[in-house]
Amino acid sequence: MNPRLLATRILMQVIFQGKSLNACVAQFTQHIDDSKDRAMARELVSGVLRLYERLDFLLSKLLTKPLREKDSDVYCLMLVGLYQIFYMRVPDHAAVSETVKLTQKLKKSWAKGFLNGVLRQSLRDKETLIEAIETEEEAKFSHPAWLVNKIKTDWPDNYESIFEQNLQHSPMILRVNRQKRSAADYLVRLEDKGMAGQCLPFSSEAIRLEKACDVLQLPGFKQGEVSVQDQAAQLAAGLLDLEAGLTVLDACSAPGGKTAHMLETEPGIDVLALDVSEDRLKRVDETLTRLSLKAKTCAADAFDTEAWWNGELFDRILLDAPCSAIGVIRRNPDIKIHRNEEDIAQLVENQRKLLDVLWQTLKPGGILLYATCSILKDENENQITDFLRLQDDAIELKIKSEWGTNVSAGKQILPGENGMDGFYYACISKVIAQ
Numbered sequence: 103m104n105p106r107l108l109a110t111r112i113l114m115q116v117i118f119q120g121k122s123l124n125a126c127v128a129q130f131t132q133h134i135d136d137s138k139d140r141a142m143a144r145e146l147v148s149g150v151l152r153l154y155e156r157l158d159f160l161l162s163k164l165l166t167k168p169l170r171e172k173d174s175d176v177y178c179l180m181l182v183g184l185y186q187i188f189y190m191r192v193p194d195h196a197a198v199s200e201t202v203k204l205t206q207k208l209k210k211s212w213a214k215g216f217l218n219g220v221l222r223q224s225l226r227d228k229e230t231l232i233e234a235i236e237t238e239e240e241a242k243f244s245h246p247a248w249l250v251n252k253i254k255t256d257w258p259d260n261y262e263s264i265f266e267q268n269l270q271h272s273p274m275i276l277r278v279n280r281q282k283r284s285a286a287d288y289l290v291r292l293e294d295k296g297m298a299g300q301c302l303p304f305s306s307e308a309i310r311l312e313k314a315c316d317v318l319q320l321p322g323f324k325q326g327e328v329s330v331q332d333q334a335a336q337l338a339a340g341l342l343d344l345e346a347g348l349t350v351l352d353a354c355s356a357p358g359g360k361t362a363h364m365l366e367t368e369p370g371i372d373v374l375a376l377d378v379s380e381d382r383l384k385r386v387d388e389t390l391t392r393l394s395l396k397a398k399t400c401a402a403d404a405f406d407t408e409a410w411w412n413g414e415l416f417d418r419i420l421l422d423a424p425c426s427a428i429g430v431i432r433r434n435p436d437i438k439i440h441r442n443e444e445d446i447a448q449l450v451e452n453q454r455k456l457l458d459v460l461w462q463t464l465k466p467g468g469i470l471l472y473a474t475c476s477i478l479k480d481e482n483e484n485q486i487t488d489f490l491r492l493q494d495d496a497i498e499l500k501i502k503s504e505w506g507t508n509v510s511a512g513k514q515i516l517p518g519e520n521g522m523d524g525f526y527y528a529c530i531s532k533v534i535a536q
């Protein structure tokens with residue numbers, strides 16, 4: 103399929119049909135054989151999503167009235183056209199003619215002249231339009247207005263850098279399975295294959311690849327030598343103070359990145375990996391099989407303790423809570439489209455309830471690690487501060503590390519800090535009654 107057409111079709115699914123970008127990625131390989139065309143389709147989709155609010159603003163300046171709902175495909179095609187004109191090194195005439203041509207494929211021949219006019223107008227007004235972007239924060243930062251306000255309120259000294267980082271391409275970070283080899287050894291294996299990378303400072307298993315690639319190109323991937331996981335997510339295992347023989351509950355485990363890392367770190371732990379989604383839990387099983395690791399997995403709602411808990415208290419609990427994922431926008435730019443302000447309060451309430459329920463299953467003297475890939479204070483430090491205030495037998499174990507910033511409770515990593523995803527961690531211990 104033509105890369106511009108496939109990009110338009112995928113954007114339709116993400117922007118108007120609520121599909122996640124991740125759920126669409128298989129379509130690139132399904133529909134396009136040529137690797138150059140595939141790369142172009144990928145760039146168009148991720149580029150449009152990253153700069154969605156800005157491109158939508160530009161379009162609003164170019165259209166006299168919004169398009170009808172039934173013409174959302176034409177709208178997506180316009181975004182694809184504008185992205186090429188403003189952000190890609192495609193010659194202007196090709197950006198216009200190749201895009202306009204596709205109106206026929208969409209069976210919207212009526213839009214041919216209209217789209218041609220809009221794109222040509224954008225070329226004529228390019229300078230003025232670029233200046234206009236600076237006048238509106240939603241366009242300038244390319245984030246929805248509610249999120250601009252929220253991030254500005256939470257991070258008055260850092261918001262510009264957060265917005266900028268959220269629009270960057272994310273690096274591909276590997277986690278070497280230390281049961282099989284060291285990161286330094288694996289780096290040599292990569293170099294032998296002509297793949298450059300570097301070891302990272304905060305996780306001894308982490309390698310940053312110079313150039314992203316398909317996982318199947320990674321030496322030993324199928325044999326379980328390596329996985330893909332951001333360095334920020336690789337910090338969880340080290341915070342849990344794991345020792346052989348400890349029982350560990352991974353309460354929200356799918357797709358299993360942290361479950362696997364805990365077991366690679368200490369294969370002698372006894373892990374119960376829980377997830378409410380049966381489908382997603384299958385990915386935990388697949389990951390554990392690929393890495394030759396063992397854990398009990400169970401598809402159940404953490405709130406329904408009768409369904410999964412035998413009453414024995416856990417030594418360690420990882421609550422990698424369902425969250426807004428605002429810290430990983432650079433990896434999943436569609437988050438900006440799918441999340442809305444009302445979601446946040448609901449997520450916060452859900453996280454609070456999860457903390458309360460899981461706390462009952464922790465041994466006195468045990469540790470609960472609370473994690474999110476969010477940077478919103480209500481999901482992170484405010485959540486944990488409230489928990490510590492209300493739970494008499496909970497005390498914070500301060501995280502001593504060179505990464506992240508100490509906040510009122512726990513540690514926050516902002517997007518792009520030391521090259522990492524935005525993440526939050528808090529370690530809480532249960533007091534042993536005297």
Ligand SMILES: C[S@@+](CC[C@H](N)C(=O)[O-])C[C@H]1O[C@@H](n2cnc3c(N)ncnc32)[C@H](O)[C@@H]1O
Pocket residue numbers: 335353354355356357358359360361376377378379382402403404405422423424425
């Ligand atoms: C942030 S993801 C976990 C990522 C995972 N820990 C990893 O490192 O690969 C949150 C997970 O929580 C699960 N979840 C949400 N609500 C849940 C509940 N009430 N009980 C159990 N799992 C839940 C979701 O299905 C999702 O897979």
